[in-house]
Amino acid sequence: MIAYLARRTLATIPTLIGVSIVTFALIKLVPGDPAQAILGPAQTNPQALAAVRHSLGLDQPVTTQYWIWLTHLVSGDLGVSSQFRVPVATILFGKVGNTLILTVGSLVFAITLGLALGITTAVRRGSRYDRGAMFLSLVAASAPVFWIGILLSYLFSIQLGLLPAMGMASATEPSTPLTLLQHLILPAFTNSVISLAVIARIVRSTMLETLAQPYILAARSRGFSTRRVVLGHAFRNVLPDAINITGLQVGYLFGGALFTEVVFNWPGIGSLIYNSIQARDYVMLQGAVLVVSLVFILVNFGSDSARVALDPKAAG
Amino acid sequence: MHEQGIEDAVAKVLTGRMTRRKFMIRAAELGLTVSAAGAILAACANKSVTAVGSPGASAGGATGADTYPVTGPMGDGSGGTLILGQESDMDVLDPALGVGAVTWRTVLYQVYESLATRELNNPEGISGKIVPNITDSIDESPDGTTYTFHLHPGIKFTDGTPFDGEAVKWNVERQWDQSPLGRTNPSHFDPNAAGVRSWFWTPSKLKNIVVVDPQTVRFELGGPFSEFVGGMIEAGLGTMGISSPAIWEKYGTSGIAEHPTGTGPFLFDSRVQGDNVTIVKNPSYWDPSRAAKLDKIIFKVLPDAATRVQALRAGEVHGIFAPPPSELESLKQAGFIVTARINPHLWYLSLNANEAYWKDVRVRQAFWLSIDREGMAKNLLKGTSIAAQNMTGRTSAAYSDSVQYPTYDPDKAKKLLADAGFKDGFDTIFQIPTGGSGEVMPVEMAEWIASNAAKIGIRVKLQTSEWITYLHDWGGGMKPGVGLNQMSWGMTSPYWLNLPLRSNGFNVGHTKIEGMDDLLDAGNEALDPAAAAHAYQLADSLNGEQMWALPIINDLAPVVISPKVMNFVHTPDWWWDYRNVWVKA
Numbered sequence: 001m002i003a004y005l006a007r008r009t010l011a012t013i014p015t016l017i018g019v020s021i022v023t024f025a026l027i028k029l030v031p032g033d034p035a036q037a038i039l040g041p042a043q044t045n046p047q048a049l050a051a052v053r054h055s056l057g058l059d060q061p062v063t064t065q066y067w068i069w070l071t072h073l074v075s076g077d078l079g080v081s082s083q084f085r086v087p088v089a090t091i092l093f094g095k096v097g098n099t100l101i102l103t104v105g106s107l108v109f110a111i112t113l114g115l116a117l118g119i120t121t122a123v124r125r126g127s128r129y130d131r132g133a134m135f136l137s138l139v140a141a142s143a144p145v146f147w148i149g150i151l152l153s154y155l156f157s158i159q160l161g162l163l164p165a166m167g168m169a170s171a172t173e174p175s176t177p178l179t180l181l182q183h184l185i186l187p188a189f190t191n192s193v194i195s196l197a198v199i200a201r202i203v204r205s206t207m208l209e210t211l212a213q214p215y216i217l218a219a220r221s222r223g224f225s226t227r228r229v230v231l232g233h234a235f236r237n238v239l240p241d242a243i244n245i246t247g248l249q250v251g252y253l254f255g256g257a258l259f260t261e262v263v264f265n266w267p268g269i270g271s272l273i274y275n276s277i278q279a280r281d282y283v284m285l286q287g288a289v290l291v292v293s294l295v296f297i298l299v300n301f302g303s304d305s306a307r308v309a310l311d312p313k314a315a316g
Numbered sequence: 317m318h319e320q321g322i323e324d325a326v327a328k329v330l331t332g333r334m335t336r337r338k339f340m341i342r343a344a345e346l347g348l349t350v351s352a353a354g355a356i357l358a359a360c361a362n363k364s365v366t367a368v369g370s371p372g373a374s375a376g377g378a379t380g381a382d383t384y385p386v387t388g389p390m391g392d393g394s395g396g397t398l399i400l401g402q403e404s405d406m407d408v409l410d411p412a413l414g415v416g417a418v419t420w421r422t423v424l425y426q427v428y429e430s431l432a433t434r435e436l437n438n439p440e441g442i443s444g445k446i447v448p449n450i451t452d453s454i455d456e457s458p459d460g461t462t463y464t465f466h467l468h469p470g471i472k473f474t475d476g477t478p479f480d481g482e483a484v485k486w487n488v489e490r491q492w493d494q495s496p497l498g499r500t501n502p503s504h505f506d507p508n509a510a511g512v513r514s515w516f517w518t519p520s521k522l523k524n525i526v527v528v529d530p531q532t533v534r535f536e537l538g539g540p541f542s543e544f545v546g547g548m549i550e551a552g553l554g555t556m557g558i559s560s561p562a563i564w565e566k567y568g569t570s571g572i573a574e575h576p577t578g579t580g581p582f583l584f585d586s587r588v589q590g591d592n593v594t595i596v597k598n599p600s601y602w603d604p605s606r607a608a609k610l611d612k613i614i615f616k617v618l619p620d621a622a623t624r625v626q627a628l629r630a631g632e633v634h635g636i637f638a639p640p641p642s643e644l645e646s647l648k649q650a651g652f653i654v655t656a657r658i659n660p661h662l663w664y665l666s667l668n669a670n671e672a673y674w675k676d677v678r679v680r681q682a683f684w685l686s687i688d689r690e691g692m693a694k695n696l697l698k699g700t701s702i703a704a705q706n707m708t709g710r711t712s713a714a715y716s717d718s719v720q721y722p723t724y725d726p727d728k729a730k731k732l733l734a735d736a737g738f739k740d741g742f743d744t745i746f747q748i749p750t751g752g753s754g755e756v757m758p759v760e761m762a763e764w765i766a767s768n769a770a771k772i773g774i775r776v777k778l779q780t781s782e783w784i785t786y787l788h789d790w791g792g793g794m795k796p797g798v799g800l801n802q803m804s805w806g807m808t809s810p811y812w813l814n815l816p817l818r819s820n821g822f823n824v825g826h827t828k829i830e831g832m833d834d835l836l837d838a839g840n841e842a843l844d845p846a847a848a849a850h851a852y853q854l855a856d857s858l859n860g861e862q863m864w865a866l867p868i869i870n871d872l873a874p875v876v877i878s879p880k881v882m883n884f885v886h887t888p889d890w891w892w893d894y895r896n897v898w899v900k901a
Contacts, residue, residue, distance in 0.1 A: 048511035
């Protein structure tokens with residue numbers, strides 16, 4: 001077990017490096033650089049453009065730029081954002097916290113609604129409810145998140161006026177856990193939709209398999225209520241699969257927050273990534289992508305370790 | 317006497333004894349009319365062109381849009397928290413590095429002050445008037461080469477350190493690249509700041525900054541530069557805000573943006589990137605009679621236009637910038653107030669001189685005549701813009717309605733195009749951003765222009781890209797195949813004309829307008845303000861004949877506010893002064 005953990009920990013390092021190289025290379029393919037973003041129309045002065053590029057180190061070969069970033073990173077320095085002129089780290093940490101709040105909120109929706117939907121459709125297999133719910137979950141899983149977000153915000157905020165349309169807090173009133181919760185509902189649900197559908201489908205199929213087992217038939221023949229058979233007997237065997245798939249979804253919920261955050265103006269790491277791409281803020285973007293990848297890797301690492309702890313064979 | 321002077325000058329030019337540039341300066345000094353000087357210029361260039369317009373007495377025009385008021389409700393009072401929804405996040409909260417108009421009009425202008433500014437809180441007239449700020453007076457030497465600023469005594473930065481001549485020198489040195497003068501820049505020099513301000517400090521011919529005593533700073537120039545004070549106000553889209561050097565010593569370069577410290581009526585409080593910046597009243601402002609009335613201002617970042625409108629309706633914010641024109645009527649009916657005002661904004665096109673079809677001036681004029689700018693302002697933009705008359709900022713002392721480019725005339729356009737041999741028109745590409753600073757509705761406006769041009773046979777194909785990608789293409793100059801592109805900027809200082817028109821200005825269209833650089837130099841170097849204004853008007857008129865840069869509209873920059881907001885005066889410039897505003901409970 002310890003050897004497995006050590007091996008896995010070491011393996012995350014090349015993954016992180018790989019992710020940062022790909023990110024760095026991708027943004028370089030887009031026209032425009034931070035110097036041009038800073039100068040705007042004044043970039044028509046070639047000396048000015050060259051001087052700003054030089055001050056940002058953009059006149060160095062790409063490999064050198066990457067190396068400088070990496071060596072600073074090792075000493076805990078994520079660099080200075082070109083769009084705000086503030087150290088990246090001071091901005092990043094607050095944003096990670098906000099995205100974690102959104103991720104937890106989405107997870108609550110994905111788990112509760114996913115399980116409820118998966119179980120009830122399995123129990124009422126073949127019914128109109130089952131077919132309707134499975135069709136909807138297919139549509140939801142295929143629909144773009146920003147589209148769902150805009151629809152929900154239009155309906156619940158603009159038409160019905162029930163929930164706030166954007167942000168984490170009201171500008172006029174002090175922020176309380178209750179106001180945070182109100183602001184969280186729409187973005188959290190929007191962000192959860194795909195994971196919710198995935199969990200519902202997996203739970204449904206596992207539940208169907210389980211319900212076909214002889215011991216379920218035995219339990220039914222003893223005259224137990226359907227509720228007791230499903231929740232008391234079958235659910236226990238659905239749980240490991242449900243936990244496994246949920247673990248996988250956490251990373252997606254965190255990384256997938258980008259679209260939701262942009263639509264709902266949620267001040268998290270997704271909005272930050274979006275704005276950093278718009279401003280060609282390479283340093284900020286690298287820091288943010290690194291953090292997202294780290295969370296993704298940590299969550300996978302956690303769920304794999306849990307699996308290994310339960311089933312040592314999986315350590316292989 | 318004048319006539320004699322003109323005849324002499326013309327004779328000298330024609331016999332080669334006077335350069336065209338000297339002639340233009342002389343003409344401007346003699347008060348030659350725009351049309352007369354234009355005609356002489358044309359004769360010198362041996363080209364037959366019609367002069368545009370006749371001389372204007374002074375800057376003119378209405379105070380604001382006819383459709384919208386300049387102010388909200390006025391009245392005595394104080395206090396409250398003002399929350400304003402902004403269309404984009406603020407960038408660097410450092411006066412030497414902040415570039416976005418949003419950054420300036422929100423935080424920087426309230427926290428930092430500059431040596432001189434323009435009158436922003438006067439609701440009357442078109443103010444281009446320069447007023448001293450943290451200075452008591454500014455002296456200009458008769459030869460136009462030294463400017464002495466007498467600083468107001470006893471002012472302290474909000475960190476407690478004194479505002480004095482050394483602080484002024486330090487702030488200029490941060491953004492003024494002295495390497496072209498063969499000197500080494502001091503350690504606080506910032507190449508990014510110098511890059512952003514490169515259009516100003518090097519052309520201004522600044523040579524030395526002398527701190528005469530703690531209250532007196534002298535700027536010595538290598539030659540006269542008529543817009544030295546006016547340009548300094550514009551530097552980097554805002555005024556040259558003076559920041560506390562002690563902050564830099566304590567926290568370094570990136571520390572200034574984290575701890576903005578000036579002398580202004582407001583203090584920086586907090587920032588959440590992507591969400592808001594909060595500033596609070598400076599309780600010990602140096603001039604109590606002009607202290608802030610508000611307790612606090614929150615600038616809320618709301619990039620989505622529909623969200624901004626929703627936040628205003630829900631009472632989450634007291635005002636929104638960049639409202640969608642289509643919502644203005646219904647917001648007014650809901651009790652909100654829409655304010656707007658003429659300001660230096662200009663949305664203009666540049667043509668690519670390397671494309672063969674533009675070589676004939678008639679083709680350029682035909683394209684210009686085909687564009688229905690009035691219709692665009694009225695119907696597409698719902699009166700939130702007005703048709704531009706020329707390239708000069710409408711708030712500028714050099715602005716004159718008499719410098720009026722030819723009016724919309726599609727029939728004449730068609731004829732000109734046929735005369736130039738393009739009876740069946742031609743194909744061209746128009747590069748345009750999908751959005752960006754001051755861009756209004758670029759794609760819809762470009763579509764409007766394309767459909768106008770199609771009526772005379774010019775087939776315009778749009779090529780859109782996102783803002784930074786667009787800037788990348790724009791900044792590199794138009795590539796072969798691209799016929800035209802677009803930019804939004806403008807300044808109250810008439811020095812602005814150097815940027816879109818000069819052969820070594822932005823020059824994204826690779827143009828070289830015969831005589832243009834001379835006229836601009838005449839304006840830049842004239843000692844008498846009236847002569848400078850004249851020369852700039854001549855330069856603008858020359859473009860009005862040659863049509864390489866096409867002024868399309870001036871945005872009135874509407875803002876929607878709640879009736880609770882008192883003393884809100886719509887600014888006549890890019891930046892705002894909120895010190896008189898207060899909010900009713």
